[in-house]
Amino acid sequence: MSFKDKIDLNKLPKHIAIIMDGNGRWAKQKGEHRIIGHQNGVQSVREAVEAAAEIGVQYLTLYAFSTENWNRPKEEVMALMQLLVSTIHSEVKTLNKNNIRLLAIGDLKNLPSDCFAELQDAIKATAQNTRMNLVLALSYSSRWEIINAVKQIGADIEKGKLKITDITEHLFENYLCTASIPEPELMIRTSGERRISNFLLWQLSYAELYFTEKLWPDFRKEDFFEAIVDYQNRESRFGKISEQIEE
Ligand code: FPP
Numbered sequence: 001m002s003f004k005d006k007i008d009l010n011k012l013p014k015h016i017a018i019i020m021d022g023n024g025r026w027a028k029q030k031g032e033h034r035i036i037g038h039q040n041g042v043q044s045v046r047e048a049v050e051a052a053a054e055i056g057v058q059y060l061t062l063y064a065f066s067t068e069n070w071n072r073p074k075e076e077v078m079a080l081m082q083l084l085v086s087t088i089h090s091e092v093k094t095l096n097k098n099n100i101r102l103l104a105i106g107d108l109k110n111l112p113s114d115c116f117a118e119l120q121d122a123i124k125a126t127a128q129n130t131r132m133n134l135v136l137a138l139s140y141s142s143r144w145e146i147i148n149a150v151k152q153i154g155a156d157i158e159k160g161k162l163k164i165t166d167i168t169e170h171l172f173e174n175y176l177c178t179a180s181i182p183e184p185e186l187m188i189r190t191s192g193e194r195r196i197s198n199f200l201l202w203q204l205s206y207a208e209l210y211f212t213e214k215l216w217p218d219f220r221k222e223d224f225f226e227a228i229v230d231y232q233n234r235e236s237r238f239g240k241i242s243e244q245i246e247e
Contacts, residue, residue: 003225007055011232013185015059017207018048019199022191022215029215035079040217042087049134051221053098055228059133059181063199067107067141081111084138085118092122099131105177106140107148135181142201149175178203186231188224190216208234 020041027037045062052060064084070077088102095102102122111119119138152175156162162171173179183203187196192213196204210227212219235245 003222003229004055006229007225008232009055012055012057013228013231014057015061015182015184015186016052016057016228017061017063017184017187017200017204019063019187019189019193019197020044020216020219021189021193023217025191026215026217034076035083037215037217038080038083042083044216044219045087046091047219047221048224049100049132050098051224053100053132054221055225057132059135059184061105061135061137061181061184061200063137063140065106065138065140066198067139067144068198070110070139081115085115088118088122092125095122095126095134096129099129100126101129101133102126103133103135103181104138105135105145106138107144108138110139133181135178137199140177141198143198145177146202173202176202183207186210186227188212188227190214190219 023037023041024034025037026040027034030036048062049060065080069080072080092102102119104119104123108116108119119136149172153162153167153172157164178200181203183205184200184207187200187204187207188210189195190212192211194209194211196209208231210230212223212227214223235242
């Protein structure tokens with residue numbers, strides 16, 4: 001029996017977030033340059049998107065480039081940006097054919113102009129799609145996002161649009177990049193690392209965390225389905241005791 005057959009479609013997470021990790025190690029194991037790892041990671045992106053859409057996940061967020069990634073060697077940063085531009089460009093048709101909407105979160109104005117333009121075009125071209133939302137986290141880090149939200153709230157207080165007493169969790173969420181996106185119930189990280197690494201710190205408060213040894217370029221649909229089966233075998237209490245949790 002495949003993992004896909006074991007999934008209870010009535011208990012699917014609405015939103016799954018993935019830290020795609022291990023491209024560099026995958027390439028090193030094969031004696032290849034790191035960028036070959038990233039290039040092979042694109043097929044895993046396709047697999048994850050297809051798998052999520054196939055079963056009816058509504059939001060899939062992929063950590064494609066962190067704020068910290070800007071510190072990598074210039075050559076690798078440029079190659080990654082080029083890969084992002086070309087992948088986004090070539091996948092727009094497939095996204096539209098499959099009714100998938102593309103969104104992006106992060107400090108997008110820091111992206112090279114061609115990357116930013118390609119991204120905006122793809123976001124516009126897929127804006128009417130309704131089957132699934134694919135969210136790319138680009139030049140993203142959670143601490144940046146939280147500080148950015150605090151600055152905007154401060155500015156709105158200065159302008160007299162807000163009072164300090166108006167600040168609630170709900171209001172704060174509206175200032176995050178993920179304002180209209182539900183919280184992920186499941187976060188997957190590949191490559192055996194067991195950290196959140198500055199990814200969706202606020203939004204992952206109650207998420208189940210799933211870690212697999214698989215390196216990202218080896219990640220396939222069945223690995224995605226396995227993570228969902230594992231998630232469905234857990235019980236989330238949100239601070240309650242078992243008896244308080246409705247079936
Ligand atoms: C982490 O592996 C991976 C990245 C920083 C980049 C991921 C990007 C892609 C797979 C291209 C995706 C394209 C789209 C359109 C989403 P690492 O380099 O940190 O690996 P290591 O930890 O083994 O060095």
